Amino acid sequence: MSKKVRIFFIALLILVAAIITIRYISNADIAVLRPNGPVGQKERNLIVLAVSLSLIVVIPVYLMLIGFAWRYRASNKKARYDPHFSHSRIIESVWWGVPLVIITALAVVTWRSSHQLDPFKSLAANQKQITIQVVALNWKWLFIYPEQNIASVNLVEFPQNTPVEFNITADAPMNSFWIPQLGGQIYAMSGMTTRLNLMADRIGTYHGASANISGKGFAGMEFLAKSVSAADYNSWIKQISKTNNSLSLNNYNKLAVPSMNNPVSYYSSVENGLYEGIVNKFTNPGLPVSQPLIQSGED
Numbered sequence: 001m002s003k004k005v006r007i008f009f010i011a012l013l014i015l016v017a018a019i020i021t022i023r024y025i026s027n028a029d030i031a032v033l034r035p036n037g038p039v040g041q042k043e044r045n046l047i048v049l050a051v052s053l054s055l056i057v058v059i060p061v062y063l064m065l066i067g068f069a070w071r072y073r074a075s076n077k078k079a080r081y082d083p084h085f086s087h088s089r090i091i092e093s094v095w096w097g098v099p100l101v102i103i104t105a106l107a108v109v110t111w112r113s114s115h116q117l118d119p120f121k122s123l124a125a126n127q128k129q130i131t132i133q134v135v136a137l138n139w140k141w142l143f144i145y146p147e148q149n150i151a152s153v154n155l156v157e158f159p160q161n162t163p164v165e166f167n168i169t170a171d172a173p174m175n176s177f178w179i180p181q182l183g184g185q186i187y188a189m190s191g192m193t194t195r196l197n198l199m200a201d202r203i204g205t206y207h208g209a210s211a212n213i214s215g216k217g218f219a220g221m222e223f224l225a226k227s228v229s230a231a232d233y234n235s236w237i238k239q240i241s242k243t244n245n246s247l248s249l250n251n252y253n254k255l256a257v258p259s260m261n262n263p264v265s266y267y268s269s270v271e272n273g274l275y276e277g278i279v280n281k282f283t284n285p286g287l288p289v290s291q292p293l294i295q296s297g298e299d
Contacts, residue, residue, distance in 0.1 A: 010066075031180035031207065036227070037200045038123065039183035046113050053102050119186050119196045123163035127230075132156060133275040134168040136175035136188035136210070138258035139217030144247075144275055150240045151247045151267040153255070154223040159233040160203050166196045169279050171256055176212035179225045185211040191282030200227035217260035224264070243268040249277075 025033065035041045072079050122129060133144040134156075143156040158164045168177050170188040178185035182198045200206070210221040228236065245251075247267035252274060 014063075035181055036202050036204055036206065037182040037198055039117065039198055040181055042113070042117060043184055046109070046117075049109060050106060053106060056102055057099055117184075119184070119194070121197060122165065123197050123199050125161060125163045125199060127159070127162040129163040129165055130158060131165050131167060132158070134166050134177055134188065135275070135278055136168070136170040136172055136177065136214075137256050138172040138215060139210075139221040139260050140255075140262040141177075141208070141221070141223045142255065143223075144270055145237075146270075146275070148237050148241070149269055150237065151270050152240070153265045154262055155226065155264040156208070156223065157226040157228060157233060157236055158200070159230045160200050160227045162230075163197060163199045166198065167193050167275070168196060169193045169275070171278050172258075173214045174212060175210050175214050175221075177208075178211040179206055179208045181206045182225065187212065191279065193279050200225075203227050203229060215258075217258065220261040240266045241268050247271060247274065249274070 032040070032047065033044055035044045070076075131146060133146060135142040135144070141154055141156075142151060143153070144151045166177065168186060168188045169192065170190045172190070174190070175188045176185045177188050177196065179198065182200055183196065186194055186196045188194070204227050206225040206227070208223040208225045210218060214221070243266055245265070245267050246269040247255075248271050251267070252271065
């Protein structure tokens with residue numbers, strides 16, 4: 001087989017592999033690559049840029065690995081043997097210079113995106129921001145709407161094109177709150193509260209999950225995130241407010257007992273200061289673990 005034919009087949013193989021990879025990524029249902037919100041879109045673009053810059057180094061390295069292995073194989077007597085070769089300024093400039101440029105570019109991109117995608121940073125929008133309090137339990141998610149005084153389990157609903165500030169804590173082992181199509185995950189930890197600002201730019205139902213292994217019920221610790229119209233959102237709030245199930249301290253303690261694969265449920269009212277009590281109880285060293293999760297009257 002001539003040299004030109006070998007080069008042709010290698011180039012053809014690389015082209016076919018690239019086409020198959022691109023088609024797979026385009027057709028595959030990879031949530032982070034199909035964002036439906038401004039945060040998710042910026043994170044997707046960051047992933048693509050970082051991978052593309054990395055491939056500038058990765059692809060030539062693997063091509064040279066294959067090329068060197070083929071050219072300097074034992075059966076190739078035509079390969080040049082130069083035992084006195086020590087260095088080449090041109091080659092060294094390339095293998096040090098190109099990665100240096102790429103690392104510098106990645107450093108600049110990382111610096112800028114770290115500030116632009118700060119999860120604590122509120123999102124600019126024409127609609128008023130809403131606040132939703134999130135509690136990671138074993139093994140379910142509790143969503144409290146402090147302004148509407150309602151709550152839901154394993155389902156969170158919000159209007160489209162409206163910034164949502166999630167205040168997140170845990171009343172269980174450390175967990176991680178994640179809606180892949182809207183934005184990156186953020187940890188939920190006992191005794192503290194974190195924030196995550198997200199927004200959906202279209203109506204839809206998105207998959208939400210735990211991104212941190214937290215025990216035997218982890219696989220079923222999923223929830224639905226629904227983006228709806230403003231009218232449907234208001235109707236949903238009114239519908240839940242008419243139910244008879246309230247999230248009192250007693251009902252919360254029952255809910256917080258570890259359980260798996262919980263169905264979606266709603267609460268028409270929430271005990272005043274419940275979220276703050278969940279966060280603050282872990283700062284009270286005098287509260288034994290064996291005691292009820294929250295004591296009545298505790299802020």
